[in-house]
Amino acid sequence: MSWHQKSVVQLSKALINKEISSLELSAYYLKRMADSRDLNAYLDILPELSLAQAKEADFLRAQGKAGPLTGIPIAHKDVFVSKGWATTAASKILEGYISPFDAAVVEALGMPTARHPHAAGMVCLGKTNMDEFAMGSSNENSAYGPALNPWNTKRVSGGSSGGSAVAVAAGLAPVATGTDTGGSIRQPAAFCGLTGIKPTYGRVSRYGMIAYASSLDQAGPIGKTAEDCALLLSAMSFHDSRDSTSLADGGEDYARYLHSSWSDKDQNKPLAGLRVGLPKEFYADGLSSEVAQALLVAKEALHGLGASVCEVSLPKTQLSIPVYYVLAPAEASSNLSRYDGVRYGHRAKEYSDLVQMYQRSRSEGFGDEVKRRILVGSYVLSHGYYDAYYLQAQKIRRIIAADFQAAFNQCDVILGPVAPDVAWNLGEKSKNPLQMYLEDIYTLSTNLAGLPAMSVPCGFSKEGMPIGMQLIGNYFSEAKLLQIAHQYQLESDWHLRYPAEVSV
Amino acid sequence: MDINEVHRIAKLSRLELSTAEAEAVLPQLTAIFALVGQMQAVDTSSVDPLPHPILFIRDLAQPLRPDTVTEHEARENNMANAPAQDRGYFLVPRVIE
Numbered sequence: 001m002s003w004h005q006k007s008v009v010q011l012s013k014a015l016i017n018k019e020i021s022s023l024e025l026s027a028y029y030l031k032r033m034a035d036s037r038d039l040n041a042y043l044d045i046l047p048e049l050s051l052a053q054a055k056e057a058d059f060l061r062a063q064g065k066a067g068p069l070t071g072i073p074i075a076h077k078d079v080f081v082s083k084g085w086a087t088t089a090a091s092k093i094l095e096g097y098i099s100p101f102d103a104a105v106v107e108a109l110g111m112p113t114a115r116h117p118h119a120a121g122m123v124c125l126g127k128t129n130m131d132e133f134a135m136g137s138s139n140e141n142s143a144y145g146p147a148l149n150p151w152n153t154k155r156v157s158g159g160s161s162g163g164s165a166v167a168v169a170a171g172l173a174p175v176a177t178g179t180d181t182g183g184s185i186r187q188p189a190a191f192c193g194l195t196g197i198k199p200t201y202g203r204v205s206r207y208g209m210i211a212y213a214s215s216l217d218q219a220g221p222i223g224k225t226a227e228d229c230a231l232l233l234s235a236m237s238f239h240d241s242r243d244s245t246s247l248a249d250g251g252e253d254y255a256r257y258l259h260s261s262w263s264d265k266d267q268n269k270p271l272a273g274l275r276v277g278l279p280k281e282f283y284a285d286g287l288s289s290e291v292a293q294a295l296l297v298a299k300e301a302l303h304g305l306g307a308s309v310c311e312v313s314l315p316k317t318q319l320s321i322p323v324y325y326v327l328a329p330a331e332a333s334s335n336l337s338r339y340d341g342v343r344y345g346h347r348a349k350e351y352s353d354l355v356q357m358y359q360r361s362r363s364e365g366f367g368d369e370v371k372r373r374i375l376v377g378s379y380v381l382s383h384g385y386y387d388a389y390y391l392q393a394q395k396i397r398r399i400i401a402a403d404f405q406a407a408f409n410q411c412d413v414i415l416g417p418v419a420p421d422v423a424w425n426l427g428e429k430s431k432n433p434l435q436m437y438l439e440d441i442y443t444l445s446t447n448l449a450g451l452p453a454m455s456v457p458c459g460f461s462k463e464g465m466p467i468g469m470q471l472i473g474n475y476f477s478e479a480k481l482l483q484i485a486h487q488y489q490l491e492s493d494w495h496l497r498y499p500a501e502v503s504v
Numbered sequence: 505m506d507i508n509e510v511h512r513i514a515k516l517s518r519l520e521l522s523t524a525e526a527e528a529v530l531p532q533l534t535a536i537f538a539l540v541g542q543m544q545a546v547d548t549s550s551v552d553p554l555p556h557p558i559l560f561i562r563d564l565a566q567p568l569r570p571d572t573v574t575e576h577e578a579r580e581n582n583m584a585n586a587p588a589q590d591r592g593y594f595l596v597p598r599v600i601e
Contacts, residue, residue, distance in 0.1 A: 100581040201557045215556050241569050245556070248567065322540045333517060340518075342594050344585035354597045359520040371519055372529060375510070376536055378517040392543050394553030399546070401560040434535045450557020475561055 003028050004171030005498065008228040011174055012068050015061065022061070022071030026054035026123045029073050033125065033172045040147045041166040043078050044085045045126040053123045056111050060121055065112075069235055070121035074109060075173035077164050078127040079134055080219075081208045082106045085124065089210045090142040091132045093339050093346045093365025103208025104240050105177055105219050109232075120235040125173050129163025132367045133336065134184055134212045136160050137439050140430045141369045148426075149192060150499040151465055155423040158188030164222050165192040171502045175223040175232055179209060181216045182324055183418070183443025186455035189222050190418035190468025193457050195485065195495055196222040197229045199478050201450035202247035204233075205240030213331035214245070216324075216447040225495055226456065226485035230255035233478065257483035262306070269306025270487045276302055277312035277411030282442055288421040294459030294467040295417060298488070302415070305487055312407040312414065316400050320445040323400065325437055326380050326393035327448070332370075333377025339365060372433060401449040404474075413484060414472040417442050418455045422465035442470060452478045456485045457494035466494075505534050 003025060006014065014020050020028075030047045050073070057071035081087045081099035088094040102110065112119045131141035139146040139162025147163040149155040150170035157166045161178030165188035168176050178185040180198035189196030197220045204219040211217065221232035231254075238251040263273030278299065283292065303309055341347035341361030348360030366374070380389035407414060419439055429436045446453040451472055458469040473481040489495050510530050514521045521529065554560055579592055588595035 097585055100578060100584065241567060244567060245558075245564075247558070316546075319542060319546065322543050325536060326540055326543070337518070341587060342596055343583075345587070347587035351597065354599050355518070356520075357597055358518045362518055363520040366519075371517075371521075372532060372536075374517045374519065375513050375529065375533060379509075379513045379533075379537075380540075382513065382516060388544070389540060391553055392546070392548060394555055395548035395551040396543055396546055398551055398554035398560065399548070401554060401557065433532055434539060437536075437539070448557070449560065475558075 004032060004174070004502065006174065007225050008069070008072055008175050008223060008231055009225070011072050015066070015071050022054040022057040022123060023051060025071070026050050026073050026125070029125055029173060036170055036172055038148070039150060039153070039166050039170055039172070040129055040145050041163045041170065041172050042075070042126045043088060043090065043129050043144055043163065046085055049084050050123055050125055053111055057121050057123055060112070067120060068231060069109070072122050072175070073125045073173060074122045075125045075128045075164060075167045075176040076106055077161050077177050077179060078130055079179050079210045080106050080177060081210065082124065082127065085127045087127065087210070089133045090130045090144055091365065091367065091370070092143045093362070094344070095346065097344055099208070101208060104205035104242065105209065105236055108238065109177070109235055128161070128167050128176060131160035131162065132370050133210065133332070134160040134179055134181055135332070135369050135373055137183065137187060137436050138424070138430065139163065139188070140426065141367055143367055146426060149423050150502060151193065151423070152463075154425055155465065156191065156426055158191035158423060160184040161222060162188045165189055165194055168192070168194055168222055168224065169499065169502070171498070175221055175228055177219060177236070178222045179217055179219045180447065181212050181328060182440050182447050185220050185222055186418050186443050186453060186468070186470060187440070189455040191423040191466065193466030193494070193497060194222055194224060195226050195229055195454065195456055196220060197233060197454040197478065197481065198446070198452060199233060199237060200452045200475050202245050203237045203478070205238070205243040205246045207240055207242040211335040213328040214335060215331060216328060218447070226482045226489055227255065227258055229454070230258060230479070230482040230486070252479065254479045254482055257479050258486045260483070262483070266306055271302060271484065272306030274302070274307040274413065274484065275411040276307045276309045277407055277414045278309060279312050279314040279317065279407065279414060279416055281314050281317035282416035286420050286441065287417055290461045291417050291419070291421060291467050295415070295469055298458040298469045299415060301488060301491060302484075305491060310410055312410050314403050314407060314445065316396065316403055317441065317445060319396055320400060320448060321437060321441055323393045323396045323448060324440070324444040325376070326389050327397065329373040329377035330381050330390050331377070333374045333381065336370070336374055369433065397448045400445050404445070404449050404451060408474045413481065416470045416472070418468040418470045419443070422461045422467060446472050451475060452481060454481050454485060456488060458492070459494060505530065505537060
């Protein structure tokens with residue numbers, strides 16, 4: 001039985017029907033993980049800890065205390081701190097770091113405790129690879145080497161949640177957590193043929209999520225289907241008083257519209273009444289013809305389900321790159337000042353005074369891209385440059401957010417590419433950081449505006465690499481986005497395909 | 505941007521860059537700031553900054569909680585990752601002669 005090809009929803013049923021126990025299922029995944037170390041999807045695996053959780057989940061089930069996710073294995077991005085498994089954010093500066101507490105997301109999805117009796121009861125399989133401190137679009141910035149794309153191991157997996165995407169795509173976890181600061185859930189999901197959602201900013205607690213750019217960072221699930229993502233997001237999203245940006249109305253049942261029609265306009269067309277907007281700036285120079293063609297087919301499919309399609313405009317799309325690459329580094333330079341070699345993390349061996357200890361510890365511990373972003377951030381925040389760069393970027397950020405609202409007057413959802421092209425070859429863009437930044441063009445603006453957006457598989461390139469489409473919704477419209485994606489997935493099978501080696 | 509500027513911001517960033525590293529990063533930073541310079545063409549004289557995305561749609565309620573103890577003493581656990589410590593203190597190089 002190929003359990004790794006099952007969705008979370010299918011595994012949930014199998015556990016309820018006693019076709020398999022959580023212990024058997026977790027052991028099955030741990031075996032696959034051990035056999036696929038070459039993909040470098042995981043940074044830390046502790047089988048005994050996972051199996052102990054699985055036994056606990058089986059015990060809960062025997063007592064009649066199981067929820068829909070109890071006993072289902074999950075992989076956590078290494079940006080979430082966890083007791084037990086080391087947490088490094090794929091950086092040398094945190095090598096071997098063991099957190100004294102669990103991140104809110106890890107806690108909410110993990111085993112129920114006295115403090116969190118309603119936790120989902122999922123089994124942690126380990127911590128997944130990523131770009132160092134979530135800074136990157138290819139996973140090549142990991143201090144521990146890149147996670148390899150199972151569709152073609154010479155290609156990048158995307159980033160920064162590359163390891164999470166590889167784990168799910170290669171059947172090394174049924175579902176995984178990710179974080180998205182500028183596309184870090186959506187782009188690796190697209191590159192690996194998966195479904196992923198970044199919710200509205202503030203939906204998911206950032207407590208215990210290692211900070212990169214705090215006003216942009218948001219966690220979400222990466223899975224095979226929209227239905228799985230809806231289930232996971234419902235368990236991840238709640239108000240958390242430990243995160244001051246956590247929304248008071250943080251949680252809801254994101255699966256509630258999955259099986260219903262958009263409107264009652266046409267009984268035979270589940271998306272009748274849905275207005276899909278295509279931003280003309282997304283379908284312009286820079287978009288590969290293969291991705292454009294796949295999007296055209298996806299648009300026709302949505303139209304066939306009853307949706308109407310219109311053109312909209314997001315005029316500042318190009319500017320989202322400079323705005324993001326000012327704001328994110330500015331916030332990063334501040335957030336990463338905590339790595340000083342005093343309380344935790346790497347400390348240099350030789351230094352003559354306190355400042356040199358800081359400088360050497362940080363210089364030895366951080367990778368090149370992290371250093372670059374800290375330098376950029378320090379510069380744009382420094383005296384004499386603050387207004388011209390940082391403040392100007394915050395102002396254009398408001399214009400970008402307003403442009404989305406103008407577009408949402410004409411449509412309910414925006415359809416566009418996730419990335420300009422499919423996954424590129426390892427090493428192809430890593431020598432030129434700027435070239436890598438330009439790859440983020442279609443994903444950055446939703447983080448700047450705080451909007452929810454998802455990636456849904458919609459085709460393959462001639463060379464067999466997955467293509468994803470991006471659905472962007474208005475604030476708090478996650479359940480509607482997931483409804484559209486689910487209705488699309490009922491009529492398509494792109495999300496059900498597997499890399500050759502995973503098909504057996 | 506020139507090499508002196510790179511060393512200035514490295515100092516602000518508490519990073520130690522060798523001459524070779526500084527020289528390697530200079531053209532990269534120059535390229536990034538050329539891109540960032542595109543922002544200057546936008547007239548934002550009547551636009552307020554947006555520091556937090558949710559502020560675009562509504563004011564943020566500043567959440568308050570009861571002033572009660574929520575965390576308990578866990579010094580040993582919390583200090584377990586410290587590179588150098590002694591009797592419950594973090595050790596750093598001498599800063600006062």
